[in-house]
Amino acid sequence: MNTVAVSEEETHDEHQDHGLSDVGYIKIALLLAVLTAVEVATYFWDFGVLEVPSLLILMVVKFQIVVSYFMHLKFDSKVFTYIFVTGVILAMVVFAAMGTSMVFWQNPSGCDLSAYC
């Protein structure tokens, strides 16, 4: 009987090491819902110069929360983090490389080639 109790306790502790409780996940989801509501609020109210930076920050925070808690990267092996972050960094490099086309890849007349002007 004691063996079973210990076994269950170990299993419980092991589970705690690999994530949150159900209530914890619900709290995380509520936080994400609130952050989404703030995002949508920027559409209805004028946030001025803060609009784009606040949207980008909210996006990064939501991304981080889902990856860390729902995808368990916070609790899982660092190998998974390295693999995924490598992909994200490469995607940002692709974004930066394509972004340069709006600034640097111009014809002699100064017209942006991608604009069909």
Next chain:
Amino acid sequence: MSETTHDSDAQIAYGRTEWDDYHHLPTNTGLTNEKVTMWAFLGSDCLLFGALISTYLLLRNRVGPSTTGPTAADLFDIPFTSVSSFVLLMSSLTMVLAVTSIQRAEMERCKLWLLTTAGLGSIFIAGQVYEFTSFYREGLGFTTNISSSAFFTLTGFHGVHVSLGIVMLVTMWALVSGGQLGPERAETIEIIGLYWHFVDIVWIVIFAVVYLIP
């Protein structure tokens, strides 16, 4: 008997002497190959969506030299898309609850959360079909202009990912219901969950960058 012989042969071939709890060969990293493979796939999928989002941002305001028509940004219905985004976000919660349920051997709850997740995903897809249809009726098709092509390609690829996720979720539900997937294989549900959360985080980026940022 034959299975035991087969297992022993495989153990000898790989130079291993022990199997883990899930009947996987032990790996050097201590991580299962299936989970590493899924993370590697998700990492590579970041590149796909990185390229598609970059392309859209580059072309979002351009209609081309010989084509006209509105851009997708002219027709966005932000309140409607906000509800769709919220639905997909909540499907991530039900997905993680399905994973914790099967880890606790609560199979009925696991089946319920899997179906709920698939249902929320289906609502999101229905919303996307409605959005595409309304855009088309307002004169914005895939080939209307270069901006619309970039928009439909980006959101269409995401929709395909969600649809494949729904197929995987329903398959998992069928396997759990048939008793072919139990708590000892909880990692299978977890891996499908990783994919589902990934389509959610991609939408978090698309919703902010494509829909909300002017």
